Amino acid sequence: MISTYNEARSWIHGRLQFGIKPGLERMSWMLEKLGSPHKQLKAIHIAGTNGKGSTLSYLREMLCAGGYTVGTFTSPYIETFNERISVNGKPIRDEELVHLVNEVKGVVESLNETNFGEATEFEVITVMAFYYFGKVNKQDFVIFEAGLGGRLDSTNVLNPIATIITNIGFDHMNILGNTIKEIAGEKAGIIKRNIPLFTAVEQKDALDVIQQKAKAENASVYVLERDFYTSSLEAEELSERFQFSGFDIVLSDVKLSMLGAHQVKNAALALAALLYLKKTGLLNIEGNKIYEGLKRTAWLGRFEQISQNPLIFLDGAHNIQGIESLVSTVKRHYKEYSIHVVFSCLKDKEATELVTRLEEIATSIIFTTFDFPRADNPEHIAAESQHSSKVIEMDFKKAIEKGKQNLTKGKDLLLITGSLYFISEVRNYLLS
Known part of the structure:
Protein backbone atom coordinates (compact mmCIF):
# COMPACT_ATOMS: atom_id res chain seq x y z
CA MET A 1 0.00 0.00 0.00
CA ILE A 2 1.36 3.41 -1.01
CA SER A 3 0.65 6.13 1.56
CA THR A 4 2.33 9.35 0.35
CA TYR A 5 2.31 11.46 -2.80
CA ASN A 6 6.08 11.16 -3.25
CA GLU A 7 5.87 7.35 -3.03
CA ALA A 8 3.08 7.37 -5.62
CA ARG A 9 5.07 9.50 -8.03
CA SER A 10 8.20 7.41 -7.50
CA TRP A 11 6.25 4.26 -8.30
CA ILE A 12 4.86 5.81 -11.51
CA HIS A 13 8.26 7.16 -12.60
CA GLY A 14 9.79 3.77 -11.87
CA ARG A 15 8.02 2.60 -15.03
CA LEU A 16 10.20 4.91 -17.15
CA GLN A 17 12.78 2.13 -17.37
CA PHE A 18 10.39 0.21 -19.63
CA GLY A 19 10.62 2.94 -22.30
CA ILE A 20 8.10 3.46 -25.11
CA LYS A 21 6.25 0.34 -26.26
CA PRO A 22 3.57 1.11 -28.85
CA GLY A 23 0.60 -1.26 -28.78
CA LEU A 24 -2.80 -1.69 -27.15
CA GLU A 25 -2.62 -5.26 -25.77
CA ARG A 26 -1.29 -4.24 -22.35
CA MET A 27 -3.85 -1.42 -22.05
CA SER A 28 -6.75 -3.68 -23.00
CA TRP A 29 -5.66 -6.36 -20.52
CA MET A 30 -5.26 -3.94 -17.59
CA LEU A 31 -8.51 -2.08 -18.28
CA GLU A 32 -10.49 -5.29 -18.53
CA LYS A 33 -9.17 -6.35 -15.11
CA LEU A 34 -10.27 -2.94 -13.75
CA GLY A 35 -13.83 -3.30 -15.06
CA SER A 36 -13.37 -1.51 -18.42
CA PRO A 37 -13.69 2.08 -17.09
CA HIS A 38 -12.80 3.48 -20.53
CA LYS A 39 -16.16 2.24 -21.83
CA GLN A 40 -18.07 4.49 -19.41
CA LEU A 41 -16.89 7.78 -20.95
CA LYS A 42 -18.40 10.40 -23.26
CA ALA A 43 -15.01 11.17 -24.79
CA ILE A 44 -13.42 13.31 -27.49
CA HIS A 45 -10.06 12.03 -28.76
CA ILE A 46 -7.42 14.40 -30.17
CA ALA A 47 -4.29 13.49 -32.15
CA GLY A 48 -1.94 15.56 -34.31
CA THR A 49 1.63 16.81 -34.48
CA ASN A 50 0.96 20.22 -32.90
CA GLY A 51 -1.96 22.08 -31.38
CA LYS A 52 -3.51 19.18 -29.44
CA GLY A 53 -3.29 20.94 -26.07
CA SER A 54 -4.64 24.24 -27.36
CA THR A 55 -7.53 22.58 -29.22
CA LEU A 56 -8.35 20.58 -26.09
CA SER A 57 -8.28 23.79 -24.03
CA TYR A 58 -10.67 25.64 -26.35
CA LEU A 59 -13.10 22.72 -26.19
CA ARG A 60 -12.82 22.43 -22.42
CA GLU A 61 -13.37 26.14 -21.80
CA MET A 62 -16.41 26.33 -24.10
CA LEU A 63 -17.99 23.29 -22.44
CA CYS A 64 -17.22 24.63 -18.96
CA ALA A 65 -18.70 28.01 -19.88
CA GLY A 66 -21.82 26.13 -20.95
CA GLY A 67 -22.13 24.53 -17.51
CA TYR A 68 -20.65 21.11 -18.24
CA THR A 69 -17.99 19.33 -16.19
CA VAL A 70 -15.00 18.29 -18.28
CA TYR A 77 2.87 18.55 -17.77
CA ILE A 78 4.14 22.13 -17.41
CA GLU A 79 3.54 23.06 -13.75
CA THR A 80 2.59 19.97 -11.78
CA PHE A 81 2.55 16.26 -12.59
CA ASN A 82 -1.11 16.05 -11.50
CA GLU A 83 -2.27 18.38 -14.29
CA ARG A 84 -2.11 15.44 -16.71
CA ILE A 85 -5.42 14.35 -15.16
CA SER A 86 -7.59 17.44 -14.59
CA VAL A 87 -11.22 18.42 -14.03
CA ASN A 88 -12.42 21.74 -15.43
CA GLY A 89 -8.77 22.72 -15.84
CA LYS A 90 -7.83 21.94 -12.22
CA PRO A 91 -5.32 19.11 -11.57
CA ILE A 92 -6.44 16.23 -9.37
CA ARG A 93 -5.39 16.49 -5.72
CA ASP A 94 -2.29 14.71 -4.37
CA GLU A 95 -4.43 12.35 -2.29
CA GLU A 96 -6.47 11.45 -5.38
CA LEU A 97 -3.26 10.50 -7.19
CA VAL A 98 -2.24 8.29 -4.25
CA HIS A 99 -5.68 6.65 -4.30
CA LEU A 100 -5.45 6.01 -8.06
CA VAL A 101 -2.01 4.42 -7.76
CA ASN A 102 -3.29 2.07 -5.08
CA GLU A 103 -6.33 1.17 -7.21
CA VAL A 104 -4.29 0.24 -10.32
CA LYS A 105 -1.00 -0.95 -8.78
CA GLY A 106 -2.02 -4.59 -8.32
CA VAL A 107 -3.25 -4.96 -11.89
CA VAL A 108 -0.22 -3.16 -13.34
CA GLU A 109 2.18 -5.42 -11.45
CA SER A 110 0.27 -8.60 -12.28
CA LEU A 111 0.73 -7.73 -15.97
CA ASN A 112 4.40 -8.72 -15.47
CA GLU A 113 3.32 -12.35 -15.18
CA THR A 114 1.72 -12.35 -18.66
CA ASN A 115 3.32 -12.55 -22.10
CA PHE A 116 2.60 -8.82 -22.59
CA GLY A 117 5.47 -7.71 -20.35
CA GLU A 118 5.84 -4.60 -18.20
CA ALA A 119 3.55 -1.57 -18.54
CA THR A 120 5.29 1.71 -19.42
CA GLU A 121 4.95 4.93 -17.43
CA PHE A 122 2.63 6.48 -20.03
CA GLU A 123 0.42 3.39 -20.08
CA VAL A 124 0.11 3.49 -16.29
CA ILE A 125 -0.85 7.17 -16.27
CA THR A 126 -3.38 6.54 -19.05
CA VAL A 127 -4.92 3.63 -17.11
CA MET A 128 -5.15 5.89 -14.05
CA ALA A 129 -6.95 8.56 -16.09
CA PHE A 130 -9.45 6.04 -17.49
CA TYR A 131 -10.07 4.64 -14.00
CA TYR A 132 -10.49 8.11 -12.49
CA PHE A 133 -12.99 9.35 -15.08
CA GLY A 134 -14.78 6.01 -15.44
CA LYS A 135 -15.03 4.93 -11.79
CA VAL A 136 -13.97 7.64 -9.32
CA ASN A 137 -15.12 11.04 -10.61
CA LYS A 138 -17.43 10.87 -13.63
CA GLN A 139 -17.67 13.94 -15.85
CA ASP A 140 -20.15 15.12 -18.49
CA PHE A 141 -17.37 14.94 -21.08
CA VAL A 142 -13.72 13.86 -21.11
CA ILE A 143 -11.11 14.94 -23.65
CA PHE A 144 -8.09 12.70 -24.22
CA GLU A 145 -4.94 13.90 -25.95
CA ALA A 146 -2.99 11.15 -27.72
CA GLY A 147 0.57 10.91 -26.50
CA LEU A 148 2.46 9.63 -29.55
CA GLY A 149 0.93 9.01 -32.97
CA GLY A 150 -2.53 7.55 -32.53
CA ARG A 151 -2.93 4.06 -33.96
CA LEU A 152 -0.83 2.35 -31.26
CA ASP A 153 -1.03 5.08 -28.62
CA SER A 154 -2.28 3.88 -25.24
CA THR A 155 -5.25 6.30 -25.37
CA ASN A 156 -6.55 4.56 -28.51
CA VAL A 157 -8.65 2.03 -26.63
CA LEU A 158 -11.28 4.80 -26.48
CA ASN A 159 -14.60 4.62 -28.26
CA PRO A 160 -15.21 8.39 -28.53
CA ILE A 161 -18.14 10.55 -29.66
CA ALA A 162 -15.80 12.59 -31.89
CA THR A 163 -12.17 12.53 -33.05
CA ILE A 164 -9.92 15.43 -34.01
CA ILE A 165 -6.63 15.38 -35.95
CA THR A 166 -5.12 18.85 -35.69
CA ASN A 167 -2.34 18.65 -38.29
CA ILE A 168 0.47 16.46 -39.62
CA GLY A 169 4.16 17.35 -39.41
CA PHE A 170 7.55 15.71 -39.00
CA ASP A 171 8.07 14.64 -35.39
CA HIS A 172 8.94 11.34 -33.65
CA MET A 173 9.90 9.99 -37.07
CA ASN A 174 11.90 7.13 -35.50
CA ILE A 175 8.54 5.72 -34.35
CA LEU A 176 5.89 7.17 -36.69
CA GLY A 177 7.65 7.01 -40.06
CA ASN A 178 9.71 9.21 -42.38
CA THR A 179 7.03 10.45 -44.77
CA ILE A 180 3.92 12.58 -44.32
CA LYS A 181 1.82 9.64 -45.55
CA GLU A 182 3.29 7.26 -42.97
CA ILE A 183 2.82 9.75 -40.13
CA ALA A 184 -0.75 10.49 -41.31
CA GLY A 185 -1.47 6.75 -41.27
CA GLU A 186 -0.44 6.59 -37.61
CA LYS A 187 -2.53 9.63 -36.63
CA ALA A 188 -5.51 8.33 -38.65
CA GLY A 189 -5.48 5.27 -36.41
CA ILE A 190 -7.75 7.12 -33.93
CA ILE A 191 -10.61 7.21 -36.49
CA LYS A 192 -13.41 4.94 -35.27
CA ARG A 193 -16.38 3.34 -37.00
CA ASN A 194 -19.23 5.82 -37.63
CA ILE A 195 -17.57 8.48 -35.44
CA PRO A 196 -17.09 11.97 -37.00
CA LEU A 197 -13.58 13.35 -37.53
CA PHE A 198 -12.63 17.04 -37.59
CA THR A 199 -9.27 18.06 -39.04
CA ALA A 200 -7.13 20.99 -40.14
CA VAL A 201 -4.66 18.78 -42.04
CA GLU A 202 -3.60 20.62 -45.21
CA GLN A 203 -1.20 18.34 -47.11
CA LYS A 204 -3.01 16.43 -49.87
CA ASP A 205 -1.02 13.21 -49.25
CA ALA A 206 -1.91 13.25 -45.57
CA LEU A 207 -5.55 14.14 -46.15
CA ASP A 208 -5.89 11.34 -48.71
CA VAL A 209 -4.64 8.80 -46.16
CA ILE A 210 -7.01 10.15 -43.51
CA GLN A 211 -10.01 10.13 -45.85
CA GLN A 212 -9.27 6.56 -46.99
CA LYS A 213 -9.21 5.40 -43.36
CA ALA A 214 -12.41 7.35 -42.62
CA LYS A 215 -14.15 5.82 -45.64
CA ALA A 216 -13.17 2.33 -44.48
CA GLU A 217 -14.68 3.13 -41.06
CA ASN A 218 -17.76 4.89 -42.50
CA ALA A 219 -16.72 8.00 -40.53
CA SER A 220 -17.73 11.48 -41.72
CA VAL A 221 -14.78 13.84 -42.23
CA TYR A 222 -15.04 17.61 -41.75
CA VAL A 223 -12.06 19.59 -43.03
CA LEU A 224 -11.11 23.18 -42.13
CA GLU A 225 -11.63 25.55 -45.10
CA ARG A 226 -13.67 22.89 -46.92
CA ASP A 227 -16.55 22.07 -44.59
CA PHE A 228 -16.16 24.86 -42.03
CA TYR A 229 -14.37 28.16 -42.48
CA THR A 230 -12.49 31.02 -40.87
CA SER A 231 -12.37 34.51 -42.37
CA SER A 232 -11.67 38.16 -41.54
CA LEU A 233 -8.56 37.33 -39.50
CA GLU A 234 -7.16 40.35 -37.66
CA ALA A 235 -4.12 40.50 -35.41
CA GLU A 236 -4.80 42.81 -32.49
CA GLU A 237 -2.29 43.77 -29.81
CA LEU A 238 -3.31 41.10 -27.29
CA SER A 239 -5.76 38.98 -29.27
CA GLU A 240 -6.75 37.33 -32.53
CA ARG A 241 -10.09 38.21 -34.09
CA PHE A 242 -11.91 36.18 -36.78
CA GLN A 243 -15.23 34.93 -38.12
CA PHE A 244 -16.28 31.27 -38.08
CA SER A 245 -18.87 29.67 -40.32
CA GLY A 246 -20.03 26.08 -40.50
CA PHE A 247 -22.80 23.69 -39.44
CA ASP A 248 -25.43 26.31 -40.35
CA ILE A 249 -23.96 28.84 -37.94
CA VAL A 250 -21.96 32.05 -38.43
CA LEU A 251 -20.03 33.44 -35.45
CA SER A 252 -18.75 36.95 -36.10
CA ASP A 253 -16.15 38.84 -34.10
CA VAL A 254 -14.70 35.80 -32.30
CA LYS A 255 -11.79 36.81 -30.06
CA LEU A 256 -8.93 34.68 -28.77
CA SER A 257 -6.43 35.60 -26.07
CA MET A 258 -3.91 33.08 -27.40
CA LEU A 259 -1.87 34.64 -30.18
CA GLY A 260 -1.03 33.26 -33.62
CA ALA A 261 -2.83 32.35 -36.84
CA HIS A 262 -2.36 28.69 -35.85
CA GLN A 263 -4.48 29.35 -32.76
CA VAL A 264 -7.35 30.44 -35.01
CA LYS A 265 -7.12 27.00 -36.68
CA ASN A 266 -7.07 25.24 -33.30
CA ALA A 267 -10.08 27.23 -32.10
CA ALA A 268 -11.95 26.54 -35.37
CA LEU A 269 -11.39 22.79 -34.91
CA ALA A 270 -12.74 22.93 -31.36
CA LEU A 271 -15.69 25.02 -32.56
CA ALA A 272 -16.47 22.59 -35.39
CA ALA A 273 -16.56 19.60 -33.03
CA LEU A 274 -18.64 21.49 -30.46
CA LEU A 275 -21.20 22.82 -32.99
CA TYR A 276 -21.52 19.39 -34.62
CA LEU A 277 -22.23 17.78 -31.23
CA LYS A 278 -24.71 20.58 -30.50
CA LYS A 279 -26.44 20.04 -33.84
CA THR A 280 -26.75 16.30 -33.19
CA GLY A 281 -28.23 16.91 -29.72
CA LEU A 282 -25.32 15.59 -27.64
CA LEU A 283 -24.90 18.94 -25.90
CA ASN A 284 -26.62 22.31 -25.63
CA ILE A 285 -24.73 25.57 -25.32
CA GLU A 286 -25.65 29.21 -25.94
CA GLY A 287 -23.72 31.41 -28.35
CA ASN A 288 -22.55 33.88 -25.69
CA LYS A 289 -21.03 30.99 -23.70
CA ILE A 290 -19.08 29.89 -26.78
CA TYR A 291 -17.56 33.38 -27.13
CA GLU A 292 -16.82 33.50 -23.40
CA GLY A 293 -15.08 30.11 -23.40
CA LEU A 294 -12.88 30.90 -26.41
CA LYS A 295 -11.85 34.30 -25.05
CA ARG A 296 -10.76 32.97 -21.67
CA THR A 297 -8.78 29.99 -23.03
CA ALA A 298 -5.10 29.90 -22.14
CA TRP A 299 -2.55 27.08 -22.34
CA LEU A 300 0.65 27.11 -20.30
CA GLY A 301 3.87 27.40 -22.26
CA ARG A 302 2.29 28.29 -25.61
CA PHE A 303 3.45 31.80 -26.48
CA GLU A 304 2.76 32.58 -22.85
CA GLN A 305 3.67 36.03 -21.57
CA ILE A 306 5.37 35.33 -18.25
CA SER A 307 6.52 38.90 -17.56
CA GLN A 308 5.54 42.37 -18.78
CA ASN A 309 8.59 44.29 -17.60
CA PRO A 310 10.93 42.91 -18.85
CA LEU A 311 8.81 41.46 -21.67
CA ILE A 312 9.33 37.66 -21.60
CA PHE A 313 7.48 34.94 -23.53
CA LEU A 314 7.70 31.16 -23.19
CA ASP A 315 6.86 28.81 -26.04
CA GLY A 316 7.26 25.03 -26.20
CA ALA A 317 7.97 24.99 -29.94
CA HIS A 318 9.70 21.62 -29.96
CA ASN A 319 9.48 20.68 -33.66
CA ILE A 320 9.67 22.40 -37.04
CA GLN A 321 5.93 23.00 -37.29
CA GLY A 322 5.88 24.55 -33.82
CA ILE A 323 8.86 26.79 -34.62
CA GLU A 324 7.24 27.93 -37.87
CA SER A 325 4.06 28.88 -35.99
CA LEU A 326 6.12 30.69 -33.35
CA VAL A 327 8.12 32.66 -35.94
CA SER A 328 4.89 33.55 -37.73
CA THR A 329 3.27 34.74 -34.47
CA VAL A 330 6.25 36.92 -33.55
CA LYS A 331 6.27 38.50 -37.02
CA ARG A 332 2.49 38.98 -36.80
CA HIS A 333 2.39 40.67 -33.39
CA TYR A 334 5.93 41.90 -32.59
CA LYS A 335 7.50 42.79 -35.93
CA GLU A 336 8.91 46.08 -34.59
CA TYR A 337 10.68 44.39 -31.68
CA SER A 338 14.23 43.11 -31.23
CA ILE A 339 13.85 39.42 -30.34
CA HIS A 340 16.43 37.88 -28.00
CA VAL A 341 16.17 34.07 -27.92
CA VAL A 342 17.13 31.45 -25.31
CA PHE A 343 16.87 27.96 -26.83
CA SER A 344 17.26 24.32 -25.78
CA CYS A 345 16.00 21.14 -27.45
CA LEU A 346 16.19 17.37 -27.15
CA LYS A 347 18.69 15.10 -28.90
CA ASP A 348 16.07 13.52 -31.17
CA LYS A 349 15.12 16.83 -32.84
CA GLU A 350 16.40 18.22 -36.13
CA ALA A 351 18.27 21.10 -34.51
CA THR A 352 19.57 22.56 -37.80
CA GLU A 353 16.10 23.28 -39.16
CA LEU A 354 14.80 24.61 -35.85
CA VAL A 355 17.74 26.97 -35.42
CA THR A 356 17.61 28.20 -39.03
CA ARG A 357 13.96 29.22 -38.64
CA LEU A 358 14.56 30.90 -35.27
CA GLU A 359 17.39 32.95 -36.77
CA GLU A 360 14.84 34.65 -39.04
CA ILE A 361 13.59 36.63 -36.02
CA ALA A 362 16.51 36.49 -33.55
CA THR A 363 18.55 39.62 -32.81
CA SER A 364 20.62 37.44 -30.47
CA ILE A 365 20.44 33.76 -29.52
CA ILE A 366 21.69 31.91 -26.45
CA PHE A 367 22.00 28.12 -26.59
CA THR A 368 21.62 26.32 -23.28
CA THR A 369 20.62 23.00 -21.69
CA PHE A 370 18.77 21.67 -18.63
CA ASP A 371 18.78 18.64 -16.35
CA PHE A 372 17.04 16.03 -18.50
CA PRO A 373 18.47 12.77 -19.89
CA ARG A 374 17.50 13.56 -23.50
CA ALA A 375 18.53 17.23 -23.50
CA ASP A 376 20.95 18.09 -26.31
CA ASN A 377 24.39 19.62 -25.78
CA PRO A 378 24.19 23.39 -26.52
CA GLU A 379 27.59 23.25 -28.21
CA HIS A 380 26.15 20.74 -30.67
CA ILE A 381 23.11 22.96 -31.32
CA ALA A 382 25.21 26.14 -31.62
CA ALA A 383 27.38 24.44 -34.25
CA GLU A 384 24.27 24.45 -36.47
CA SER A 385 23.88 28.21 -36.11
CA GLN A 386 25.18 30.85 -38.50
CA HIS A 387 24.03 33.72 -36.28
CA SER A 388 26.49 36.58 -35.74
CA SER A 389 25.34 37.07 -32.14
CA LYS A 390 25.24 33.58 -30.62
CA VAL A 391 26.33 32.53 -27.12
CA ILE A 392 26.62 29.15 -25.37
CA GLU A 393 25.64 29.01 -21.69
CA MET A 394 25.41 25.59 -20.00
CA ASP A 395 23.36 26.87 -17.04
CA PHE A 396 19.87 27.82 -18.26
CA LYS A 397 19.33 30.15 -15.29
CA LYS A 398 22.45 32.13 -16.26
CA ALA A 399 21.31 32.00 -19.90
CA ILE A 400 18.03 33.68 -18.93
CA GLU A 401 19.86 36.36 -16.93
CA LYS A 402 22.14 37.04 -19.92
CA GLY A 403 19.08 37.22 -22.11
CA LYS A 404 17.49 39.78 -19.79
CA GLN A 405 20.66 41.91 -20.00
CA ASN A 406 20.05 42.21 -23.75
CA LEU A 407 16.72 43.94 -23.10
CA THR A 408 17.98 47.51 -23.16
CA LYS A 409 15.16 49.39 -24.86
CA GLY A 410 11.37 49.47 -24.90
CA LYS A 411 11.06 47.36 -28.04
CA ASP A 412 13.06 44.37 -26.77
CA LEU A 413 11.55 40.95 -26.09
CA LEU A 414 13.04 37.81 -24.52
CA LEU A 415 11.74 34.62 -26.10
CA ILE A 416 12.55 31.35 -24.30
CA THR A 417 11.70 28.37 -26.48
CA GLY A 418 12.39 24.74 -27.34
CA SER A 419 11.44 21.50 -25.63
CA LEU A 420 8.26 21.50 -23.52
CA TYR A 421 10.29 19.79 -20.79
CA PHE A 422 12.68 22.77 -20.92
CA ILE A 423 9.80 25.26 -20.79
CA SER A 424 8.40 23.47 -17.75
CA GLU A 425 11.75 23.85 -15.92
CA VAL A 426 12.10 27.50 -16.96
CA ARG A 427 8.53 28.36 -15.99
CA ASN A 428 8.90 26.90 -12.51
CA TYR A 429 12.21 28.74 -12.07
CA LEU A 430 10.86 32.12 -13.20
CA LEU A 431 7.67 31.92 -11.16
CA SER A 432 9.50 30.83 -8.01
Missing part, protein backbone atom coordinates in the same frame (compact mmCIF):
# COMPACT_ATOMS: atom_id res chain seq x y z
CA GLY A 71 -12.17 15.88 -17.53
CA THR A 72 -8.94 16.11 -19.53
CA PHE A 73 -5.88 13.93 -20.04
CA THR A 74 -2.81 15.71 -21.41
CA SER A 75 0.97 15.39 -21.65
CA PRO A 76 3.58 16.45 -20.83
